[in-house]
Amino acid sequence: MAEKHLKIELATPNSKQSIEPALSCSAPGVVGRFQILPNHTAFISELAVGEIKIVLPEKTRYFATSGGFLEVVDNKVLLLLETAEPAESIDVARANQARERASERLHGKGASLDVPRAEAALARALNRLKVAERASP
Amino acid sequence: MATLREIRQRIRGIKSTQQITRAMKMVSAAKMRRAQERMFNARPYAGKIKELVEHLVLSSEGVQLPLLQERPVRRLSLIVITADRGLCGSFNSNIIKKALGEFKVHKEMEISLLCIGRKGFDFFRKRNYTIARNYVNIFNALEVSHANDIAGYAIEQFTGDKTDAVRIIYNQFKSVAQQALVVEDLLPLKIHPPEAPVSAEEYRRSIDYLYEPSKETLLKALLPRHIRMQIWRALLESEASEQAARMMAMENATANASELIEALTLEFNKARQASITKEILEIVGGAEALKKASA
Incomplete structure (x- = not known):
């Protein structure tokens, strides 16, 4: 079964939030920016300073981060960030x-x-x- | 027997003390709730980082990284987390006792201290222990940067071959009424395969991940973060425990004050009754004497 959505979990040392259902998520990897779409393979990456973009059905959310890690398993995206500030x-x-x-x-x-x-x-x-x-x- | 006025004064004094202890209890309760919340917020992040580290270390056999390197322990760094303030029962003294115990047990080792919190720092400084570093008054505005700073120093000492192991002593928050004193090895980092692997855990381990960049680079970036989170967690646990301990101590103090007031009130009433009885006797005695004289 091809899943159409991602479940995104965003954790920092001070907070945790879930964002779902998301259509895609792009993040600044240390070796280059990448995008995660539903049904992505299991993946672990280190993130650099940059912008995290999460596309939801209705809107798009942006976060500024100063680095961290990203893990994808089974359409669940786990973002472990040092800091995460919503654009707004x-x-x-x-x-x-x-x-x-x-x-x-x-x-x-x-x-x-x-x-x-x-x-x-x-x-x-x-x-x-x-x-x-x-x-x- | 104390005079009426003296007793009244004591009661008044105890009442005002009780007001203070009651207020302190309220303040600690509010602070504890805040600290607890921060602790819960930090848990998912710390837990996931730990999982990732375990996954990476266990799946890449025989990795050689400075932070994992075990060597015979001749020099030990002790991170001792106490509170900045007192009036919290045996919170600080238990930690200090435990730290002194480490000195006794490991006589052959060269132990350097990292004191976090004023109470521990003052204690060891007065007794002329060598304190490598101290962080005092950080609990008023605890920030992740404090943990990063402490972790940075510990890592630097360890990788710079200035110490062979780093251990941390702090109070763990069990519940409002209970704190547990724990001693944890921080460095070298020891990763054990879980004894009874949880099924979800096992499943995760069996996944074939793509890594970007390489596993080893990932680990190098992850390990210091893991250490930082360990320290951050310990700081938050200690903060919550401190407030809980103070809350309990102040509650007991308030209850004791109530007891004292009750006892003193009883004494006051007795004294008052005695003086009334004495006065009546005097009046009756006087009247009798007058009657006799006139008869």
Whole structure:
């Protein structure tokens, strides 16, 4: 029997929610963005900073994530994310501040600068801003 | 016997103490509920990460990863989770006792301490133990980043060959009335195949997954997260236990105050009655004397 829907479970260290029935789910894998459709084979992947898109029959939901893991078994998609912010609840002002702080740190080039960390912070801020745009029609 | 005024004053004092303990009980109850909720919210994530780790480790035989490496334990890192505040019964002293026990049992080992919570930190600092790191006053606003920080340090110590094992001591939340003291090995990570495999578990293991990137890369990314979640869970459990312990302690204190007030009220009434009787006797005695004198 070919199933037509996915059951999506989204868990972070602070919360858990189920989203169903979904038609598809796309996520930022560390080696490239991919999409999960119903009847996908069993699959485990690591996720990078990026946008998670979940297509429901009525609407599409977007989440900003800072990385995590994804597992697919039997049309159940399990998303284990460090953070997951729905597009509509992203604080744009805060994300902008974070972006400015991070880019200042990168351009400041202090001796004690932790470059990978600043870059990661910048990537997260940019991602949040990008995903936030999805909320405003 | 105490005078009436003294007894009245004591009763008043105890009543105000009782008000405080009652208020503290309410506050702890509210805080405990919040902590409990966070604990329940963290469970699915922690559980799934654990499942994934187990699945990956067990299905890829003989993986060699730094965090799984077992070596003879000469140096031990102890993570001791106490509360920041007191007035919670034997919550802190039990943890400290257990930690001291570890020192006694493992005399031959070099033990370094990681104190989380002010109470444990103060205790060990006063007694001149070497404290490698401390996290004080984090329970007011507990965040995942605290756990990440602690885990990062533990992992760094372990992989940097500065310690041979990391152990964690904390109070586990069993129920509102019960906390269980637990000592868990955090590092090296030991994954045992489940003794009686649940059917669903077994089923999962038999699935042929696609991995992206490779299994080993996945594990490398998963293991530190698993450790972080273990610590995060321990912190949340400890927080919930602390509030539960304080709630019980304050409830007992309130009940004891009620008992004291009852006893003192009885004493007060007796004293009052005695003084009334004494006065009547005096009056009667005086009247008798007058009668005799006039007769």
